[in-house]
Amino acid sequence: DWHHLEQHRFARRVAGAMEQLVRERDVKALVVVAPPRTLADLREALHADVKARIIAEVHKDLTRHPIDEIAQHLTAEH
Template identity: 60%
Template sequence: MAGIPRKALVFVGDGRKALLLRNEGDDRFPNLKAEAVFEDQNPATHLQGTDRPGHFVKGIVSGQRGAVEPTNWHELEEYRFTRRVARAAEAIVRSRRATALVIVAPPRTLAQLRATLAPDIRRNIIAEIPKDLTRLPVGEIEKHIVEALASPTR
């Protein structure tokens, strides 16, 4: 792939922060501009839920008991945040304001996006880059994406 097409939407995010960037340049010289910025306030798991794990009886005759894995509220909120941001990206792509979609996210968030995005939106994905670039300035994000797209191992 040569680069990021003009008017492509670039999703850069993890489970806490996401940037939706639009390429206002061309595919050789991208110029990413912020379309939307999302930041989630996700307190630590112990602050979100205090219930102890539940227990159950495996068999009435045997009397064996088992424990239920505690809910990871922090992880659950990250998934909800990813879904909310995915819906915003879908709205932009469906409105035809974006010609293509590039996703840059850590592997776990990338997997959540694949499961969340509608099939008609997934068809617009031209590249997936499994990196966390959310803490970098936009200029550095551009460089990383261009390098990743130009890499022959892609």
């Protein structure tokens, strides 16, 4: 299914961007927020260096929420 293929490609692109960010900015900790299926794809695609910096995962789709609501969701979770 084309939709699922694109989801996998998206996860690989995000994983690559996260790796670049970790290396360029020496990121020490990451919180990953994504829908469960995307989170699973990300886990498979992430480099070990990036995985080692993940301190929390939030299994939610917050893409349609404004920034202030996202902050509320994250602080309510942790």
